[in-house]
Amino acid sequence: KQEVTQIPAALSVPEGENLVLNCSFTDSAIYNLQWFRQDPGKGLTSLLLIQSSQREQTSGRLNASLDKSSGRSTLYIAASQPGDSATYLCAVRPNTGGFKTIFGAGTRLFVKA
Amino acid sequence: EAGVAQSPRYKIIEKRQSVAFWCNPISGHATLYWYQQILGQGPKLLIQFQNNGVVDDSQLPKDRFSAERLKGVDSTLKIQPAKLEDSAVYLCASSLLRGVPSYEQYFGPGTRLTVT
Numbered sequence: 001k002q003e004v005t006q007i008p009a010a011l012s013v014p015e016g017e018n019l020v021l022n023c024s025f026t027d028s029a030i031y032n033l034q035w036f037r038q039d040p041g042k043g044l045t046s047l048l049l050i051q052s053s054q055r056e057q058t059s060g061r062l063n064a065s066l067d068k069s070s071g072r073s074t075l076y077i078a079a080s081q082p083g084d085s086a087t088y089l090c091a092v093r094p095n096t097g098g099f100k101t102i103f104g105a106g107t108r109l110f111v112k113a
Numbered sequence: 114e115a116g117v118a119q120s121p122r123y124k125i126i127e128k129r130q131s132v133a134f135w136c137n138p139i140s141g142h143a144t145l146y147w148y149q150q151i152l153g154q155g156p157k158l159l160i161q162f163q164n165n166g167v168v169d170d171s172q173l174p175k176d177r178f179s180a181e182r183l184k185g186v187d188s189t190l191k192i193q194p195a196k197l198e199d200s201a202v203y204l205c206a207s208s209l210l211r212g213v214p215s216y217e218q219y220f221g222p223g224t225r226l227t228v229t
Contacts, residue, residue, distance in 0.1 A: 043204055043220040043222040046219060103157070104155050105155045
């Protein structure tokens, strides 16, 4: 059974710091992995999607990597800003068993000005 | 392009009452998902449609929850009767069946349900 874990559960950093959010999953048989941002009281905004054949994706100050064999993904945020404060969720779509997407519980990030 | 639309945004009901949520996906997206997100947790898939057929409803509490997508476009999710533990945000998402990148999910703003 696929399980997705995100560490840390919460993180507080000063503005300008580079930071890494971690996501681990138990079954490497995945179709893709997607990182989302969720602001309080809002829906999810897609940040990056990595297909199983890819190693990383970049968008602006964000870089996501994927290591299927070790069951890990990282989201790197460069030069953090107060506007980056949100909850970051990773989600894994298996390539077996009905393709049901499994989410982690998220990392709550607070960037202090 | 218009995003995923959901209504209502907020709903407060008493336990044992019924409630319905509506979702209109992005135009052309064949796959539609309903998720339940309890405070402090990640979203949990309730049901997944591909066009108007159900792909996965293994985590849908079928004794009280139902969902339909009759014409393969918009969808409704119903709870009857509601319990206190149904208090959550109900998220709708959609994705292309094929295309690059396929299955990238786009979410609506969600409906926050409070059961008292």
